[in-house]
Amino acid sequence: MGKQATRITVNGKPHARVVEARLTLADFLRHELGLTGTHLGCEHGVCGACTVLVDGRSARSCLIFAMQANGCEVITVEGLTPDRGLSVLQQAFMDNHGLQCGFCTPGMLITLTELLRDNADPTEQEVREALTGNLCRCTGYAGIVKAALDAAQRLRNGSGA
Amino acid sequence: MGAKHFGARVKRLEDPALLAGRGRFVDDVKLPGVLHACFVRTPHAHAMVRGIDGGAAMVMPGVHAVLTADDLPDPMRRTPIPMLTPNPAIAVARTQTVLARDEVNYVGQPVAVVIADSRYIAEDAAAALIVNYDELDAVADCRIGVQDGAPRAHSDLQSNVIARFPLAYGDVDAAFAGAAHVFEDMLWQHRGGGMALETRAVLASHDPASDALTVWSGTQTPHLGRGMLADLLDRNVETIRMIAPDVGGGFGPKAIFYPEEAVIPAAALKIGRPVKWIEDRREHFLCATQERDQYWSMAIAVDADGKILGLRGKMLHDSGAFVPWGIIMPYIAAVTVPGPYVVPAYRLETVVVLTNKVPTTPVRGAGRPQAVFAMERLLDRVARELSLDRAEVRRRNFIQPEQMPYAVGLLFRDGKPLIYDSGDYPKGQQAALTLANYESFRERQRAALDQGRLIGIGIGNYVEGTGLGPFEGVTVRVLQNGKVAVATGATNQGQGIRTTLSQIVAEQVGCRIDDIVMTVGDTGAIAQGVGAFASRQAVNAGCSAQIAGQTVRSQLIALAARALGVNEGDVDLEDGQAVATTGNKPTIPFDELARLAQGIPGVSLPAGQTAGLEHTAYYTPSQAAYCSGTHVAEVEVDHMTGGVKVLNYTVAHDSGRVINPLIVDGQVQGGVAHGIGNALLEWMQYDANAQPLTTTFADYLLPMATDVPTCAIAHVETVNPLNPLGVKGAGEGGTIPAPAAIISAIEDALSPFNVHFAETPLTPERIVAALRAAGAYERLFAA
Secondary structure, three states: OOEEEEEEEEOOEEEEEEEEOOOEHHHHHHHHOOOOOOOOOOOOOOOOOOEEEEOOEEEEOOOOEHHHHOOOEEEOHHHHOOOOOOOHHHHHHHHOOOOOOOOOHHHHHHHHHHHHHHOOOOOHHHHHHHHHHOOOOOOOOHHHHHHHHHHHHHHHOOOOO | OOOOOOOOOOOOOOHHHHHOOOOOEHHHOOOOOOEEEEEEEOOOOOEEEEEEEOHHHHOOOOEEEEEEHHHOOOOOOOOOOOOOOOOOOEOOOOOOOOOOOOEEOOOOOEEEEEEEOOHHHHHHHHHHOEEEEEEOOOOOOHHHHOOOOOOOOOOOOOOOEEEEEEEEEOOHHHHHHOOOEEEEEEEEEOOEEOOOOOOOEEEEEEEOOOOEEEEEEOOOOHHHHHHHHHHHHOOOHHHEEEEOOEOOOOOOHHHOOOOHHHHHHHHHHHHOOOEEEEOOHHHHHHHOOEEOOEEEEEEEEEOOOOOEEEEEEEEEEEEEOOOOOOOHHHHHHHHHOOOOEOOOOEEEEEEEEEOOOOOEOOOOOOOHHHHHHHHHHHHHHHHHHOOOOHHHHHHHHEOOHHHOOEEEEEEOOOOOEEEEOOOOHHHHHHHHHHHOOHHHHHHHHHHHHHOOOEEEEEEEEEEEEEOOOOOEEEEEEEOOOOOEEEEEOOOOOOOOHHHHHHHHHHHHHOOOHHHEEEEEOEOOOOOOOOOOOOOOHHHHHHHHHHHHHHHHHHHHHHHHHHHHOOOHHHEEEEOOEEEEOOOOOOEEEHHHHHHHHHOOOOOOOOOOOOOOOEEEEEEOOOOOEEEEEEEEEEEEEOOOOOOEEEEEEEEEEEOEOOOOHHHHHHHHHHHHHHHHHHHHHOOOOEOOOOOEOOOOOOOOOOOOOOOOOOOEEEEOOOOOOOOOOOEOOOOOOOOOOHHHHHHHHHHHHOHHHOOOOOEEOOOHHHHHHHHHHOOHHHHHHHO
16 A cells, blocks of 8 residues: 655644555544544545644545645644633533534534634624534534624624633 | 522533543544454345355455454354343344344345454455355335235244234224214325434453453443343453443434444454444444334324314334334334324324334434324314314314323333323413414415415424433442542433533532533443433433432531531531531531541441442432423425425423523424424435435435524423422424424415325425426416
8 A cells, every 4th residue: 555755734733644645634633643633424525524624724634635635734623722721612612502412513613713714704694504514413503503603703802702 | 509500501511622622432542452343244135145255354464353253252143132122012022143144134234344453454354355145035115014925024034024013092983983074194204314423433442451341332321232242242241341432422323232332342352452443424324223214094083173082093113124122113103192182092003014124223203203293294184174273273182281190091111101290282382382473474474475485384292201211320429539429321422411410419419510520321430320312311310310419418418517516407518518507607628528438447437427428329210201392393495496494493392390401402403403304304215125325415414504493492391290300301302393393384385286295304306296296387387
């Protein structure tokens, strides 16, 4: 099986590994780097649990080989988390019951991080459309949508959590 | 007194770790030397296994073992998985062996397992393994399977009918003979899946030094699983610890014990290294149990005013290839039909049929959505035929609150008479109708029609037996650092049980909620447990937490009174310390009390003092707790495309006293989303040879954020008089009446075309087909 030297910066930290060509980025993050916050729910690119930011754009880490991310900057849920406490978006999820089992949550947080970066004042419909690439079986989405709108407002107000 | 927790909107203690990416799901557990498994599964729905050649797979680099049934230990090599839910109506309690030996009975049934250095290598090797099969005719549809001369799902059985049970009370024939009106309908609900976002997962590790076998499983029922595994390995149950760590959703299918939960521990024992198996989504579609395929043929007899005189009918239940959970689902369905209504006479003949599809076991709702769909569709029919408002027909038939407790006349699945403990169904419906602005809907509908938009409204009512026994346990123990350890056999797949139980214990014991150290879903933490199903944990574990908490409270007060030299009546507990309310109000913190309670080595304890500050309670409910509710759905239908949009969704529900409204609302909202999926999207399809056709999320559609509106929710609390907390379950009510309400709303939206629906999921093509058959498009284009 072909192997390739791969350099990926994850959450600001550079990693250089020789990886099998077929190793997915998701498995690289989870099993090579031990960043198990990124979850795999379908491995066919629909559920969105494995969503990470690759060079600032949301992407399915189950559909990318690690070597394809050579030279890229990757952000995972661990990279969204402050050293102490929770980010504004994470806190909004907690305050608005935006998670139940928590399995889809890392992907939700990544998708919404991208949305709120690009659109500081989204409508509810815009939030819902942004989330169509992320499935949640527990919450019925209400708490997630509310959390996103709440976080957007807190960020616009410049307040912390 | 510390913060009031019971009934408060307490934020979840589970959340910070999960939000930070520090959850601990099975695949997050890293063990040194772990190997990875891939199962080899039959591609045929029904076949005889003629031979397995693992030679090519075995010699691949990185492969450690290829195991077939013969390589497994006794008794699991030959003995089928135990069936925990017997019923005398079951003719043959057929369950599967963990690896198929001779005959395979559904696509995906495991026949071998490959263990390798990585999952990637294990999959390569599994693909290189050769299994020879002789294909047999398969039963894909229970309606065919029940017929004489149909192919048999199991070659050694003479009939596919595995159970047949009549349920009846009252004089049904007289009710129908004297009825002003009799209406008949055929109803069908699809087969779908639980589709938790985390697939199933098993990791096993054996420590030869202590002979301890530790199994991590993404299960709803670790204590039950441990017992099954002990039987299948012929092993002392005390040497097995099963842990359900963070579990990414359950919804029913993770409540049963699966072959992989036996094979992976057996492999770890045989190879002497930890072994992990993580199900992929395709396997989940093939092998995780499913639910709902039932065909109902029903008749309702009513008087001239639309009051129910009797119900009768037949129901055919597709059990799939085995009966791992007995006939629980069809039984629950059969006894749920009368619901919140006075039904003087009832007779249902249920026939349970084996097919060559993955077994059906409870999925959120467990037979109840089908029963409610049948009942509510019939009442809509009555309303239509008698030109009555749908809410009014229901109003005329409700059991009244003063009739509580109400004996329906049947036995429930808990083995006890079906007696509703409490409830106010008229009030519940009215609360939902008011919140949904039902009275003004016709105006809204006319206004929409003027704009060329078709909107409709529908109602669904239900009563659900929740909180089933036999028991759940909670241990409360004050630790020597002053924190309070709580352990329970209840499990967490997102329901927030840690938060709920912490609220109860913190209030009883008088500690800070953050000072509770909770262990859920670990057989090492509490001797006995049952697990999550039947919306049972708030009732069973909640009441155990209350009882254990009260006992430890008494122990704390007695010890503190002695230590502080005051009367027990003059001691309060708050924020982790005991406070005397008299004198100069001395205090003593829990850590000191915990050390006192340990005594001095060699010295007798004072009379009356027990060892430590600790109690374990196993609450055993006397019967089910009957929750209820009303759903009102408002939808818009695009008559050209058949597309349905759920515009507004209202729920009034009664789950007794609400422990945490944040969590209960979340359960309701999530349940409704599942119900919307059932009503409109989710359909596990098979071809005529029982080959699954929908095995990705691109083929089997789950509701997305744009499909599920934020529900308006009203709590109608009638206190359950039968348990110390006054609670009823809340996990499944969101799903149960949703298909009935949504299909009713679609029919209402399309009322200009007089089309009727009796099945779910109601997909766009079915709606268009019905409109076409009704001549809708000719009328539209002529106009």
